[in-house]
Amino acid sequence: MFGALLVAGIVHGLIIGLAALAVTLVFGIARFPNAAAGDTMTAGAYAGLAAHKASGSLLVAGGAAMVASAIVSLLGYLLVFRLLARRPVASLLVAAIGIAFLLRAALGLAFGHQQQVFQVPLAWPVEVMGLRIPPMDLTLAGVAACALAAAFGVLYLTSIGRQMRAVADDPDLARVSGIRPLRVMVALWLLAGAAAGIAGLMLGVKTIVSPEMGWEGLLTAFAAAILGGIGSPAGAVLAGLLLGIAQEVSTPYVGFTYKIALAFVVMLAVLLVRPRGLLGRVEGLR
């Protein structure tokens, strides 16, 4: 049973990790917790669903989810967040909530509130080293691994990725080094959006697609971003995995209803004991 829960936790954790990656990138560079990340995920899930219906291919669906979420994310930056760059963080937060509501409303109007599902073939589990693993979990883990590899490739192997990390480390130093902020920000929002899109697609394939799906998981994604250390992509993924596994494995002991609160308790403990998270840098606290 423990092994089965572990497998479930890893898949669950990969979804949280991808969502947390989207949150932490924005948090580290644009410096605010983007509450619209959850609904950006939902947008990706719907785009993926439409593409999957049209093509029948999960690969195409993944591409559509990434593109749609990246566009939504970029539009949010260009139309709203860019104009608020010098405002207090609360303004950005409130605007992000506003964008989240707008997105959800638009999705509800466009697709209705009835649940929709990805028509994927379900199969009985395969035995891997004595563990019974549903094939869908393997597929989803593969998708997540590819997405993460691509994201980290962009961050660590390309020039724009290095610039992004430079801005995250020290925006002023990056500016005087001649890094053009607009280009970096556009790349950042595209990348964060794409990560959210894949997370939304995975969540949609695993569960159901509805306009509320992304918002529900937002708190867990925030918790993972904070646990991993703000601005640390690797930390976000690691923390997502930890939270996913913890939620699955521990709930038989703490009770099923408090499963959601677990993420919050972890987040609070981290903030009070080790505010820079698992892999984060020292953050200025006040």
Place this chain on the structure above:
Amino acid sequence: MTITRRLALGAAAGTLALPNVVRAQAETFRIGALNPITGAGSPYGTGMQRMIQAAVEAINAAGGVNGRRIEVFAEDTQTSPQAAVLAAKKLIEVNRVRAILGTWSSGVSLAVIPLTNEADIILMHTSGAPALSTPPANARNLGYRFQATNDRFGRAFAEIAVREGFRRPATMAFNNASGIGNTDGFRRAWAAKGNQNGEHVIYEPNQPSYRAELLRVLATRPDVIVMGSFLPDTTIILREWFQTGTPVKWIIPGWAANPQLVQALGPAVTQGIIAVESVSNEGAQAFAAYDAAHRRAMNNQPGAANAYAAMTWDMATTLALAIEQAKSFETAAINAAIRQVANPPGDQVASFAEGKAAIAAGRKVNFEGASSVLDFDQHGDVTPDFGAFFIEQGQINRRYIVKI
């Protein structure tokens, strides 16, 4: 619908008159249709509202009640108690309705019933919570429940489990009043039959995974899992279950194990699921009339797809017959007449027109509704029959009827 169309045209033509003024020519009997158009009840709410309107059209076509037309004012509860309270206030105070029909979730009905009691008007609802039967909620006996209580659902589940020869049932419940009510009702009824209850898990809505919950239940090796669940969570749970490869049977409420579930999961996953639903009174004449109206109003969807819409259809008809019987528009008289027109003995009638004629001829009538035979007990609750539906090759087939 014709009324609203005319209204819209009136407004568009720039008469700028308030709705109440436009229709003030002849006095009408006003009722409120307070349905869950949005929120968790949205799959049913629109149909419920349309069927109140359709039933009222039929009543008005038959000459109205006591010579007056019935007029419907529709509002959305948003499946939220706070929004429902304000909507009910508006219906009562602004539209001056004399009865409210069709609240759906227990939370909404519990929040609205103090207002209808206070305004001395009747509330007809489809909620399952037992608290709605008794004081303080139903202190004035003005509340009527057209749906089986959750407890009765649970008893029907237990009957079916016995009949199918299950020995070790486990239960899983969505954490809300209805989900827990169903499984608690089952566990009580199961224990009352001298049986041992199995594992019981209550789960939260909107989870990305239910595997921990599922594995806990499956680890106890039940032969059947009885659910108190809704469509989205049932979809996710059955998906995860199928991928564990563990054989088990399922007994699921009909509002969750419905054609949408089959469509979402396919015939392989849903094979052998037992869906339990209070059966609409399908053989009855009233059901045929309701079904035709439902198909007209709802894009040719069959009436059996929305059991709650059949209940709201019956609400309007029952209320109208009671007014006709009472020969009065006073709440106390109407309230006293409801059991007279709905319960036996009496001539079985299937429509308002038929009942009106019989009442005019001085006969005692017994309305047999589209949703059930509609016999109210002393709490204003009905005891419908339950159907055991088996999902086979993607088809939902009724095998038998359970009476409790």
Place this chain on the structure above:
Amino acid sequence: MEAYLVAIAIIAAIYVLLTLGLTLQYGLTGLVNFGHVGFFAIGAYASALLSLQGVPLVACFAAAAAIAALAAYPIGLVALRLRDDYFAVVTLGFSETVRLVITSERWLTNGVQGIPGIPRSFAGMGVGMPGALATLGAIALVCMAVALMLRRVVRSPFGRAIEAIRDNEDALRALGKDPARFKIQVLALGSALAGLAGAFYAHYITYLSPDQFIPLVTFYVWMAMIMGGVGRVSGAVVGALLLMLFLEGTRFLRDLAPDLISAVDMASVRLGAVGLALVVFTLFRPQGLMGDYTRR
């Protein structure tokens, strides 16, 4: 009609009280509280449960405010150590945890079944208009008292100190004042107002269940505050009234032109309008309708 208007006025006044609490916390002190509904819920349940034990209503209301303030104390301690953005996420998590506890602890709160039959405020004055008017009068008095108090607070040394926390905390510290004490006091006071609003809500609606306390309520209050004008007492009142006009106005829109938009879409439109208001006001009119044009 009058009774409906009174009903709307009562709910609006409850939102005014909530908005005043948030104005104190965010508008004046700069604490980004995204968990307001949690304290609202605590007040509502505290008062409802006590009243069902036979405690007189006046004592219940006082207890609701006090318990909500007490619940804010540990959150205040946390707030001292966190940046604005972290604090926002923590308070959001707190309010969701409150809702989960209410959902799970059936022995205390009756869980998802909810608590029916909560005594109505001023039930002794008879049901209907007299009682409702008395309730409205009471909550309006409380709102006025709170508004007056806040106005005085703004002009007091305490007010200058908390505004300094918002504008420049380091300067305050340099003056030898301890921002921590002020923050905790402000959080507790704002939460007490939310708790009091919760008590009024509980004894007006007379039925409580956990699903009435979702985060959307918090953001309704934020919307009211931002539309009215952040940090303005008059803004809180105007904003809450606008919010009610918007929430209830959509009903009459459908009465007048039912074919314009289906009721199912109305929920999405309502949510979208809240979102749009939050974005547009933040972008173009951060000072709100009643805002001070000379500042920020």
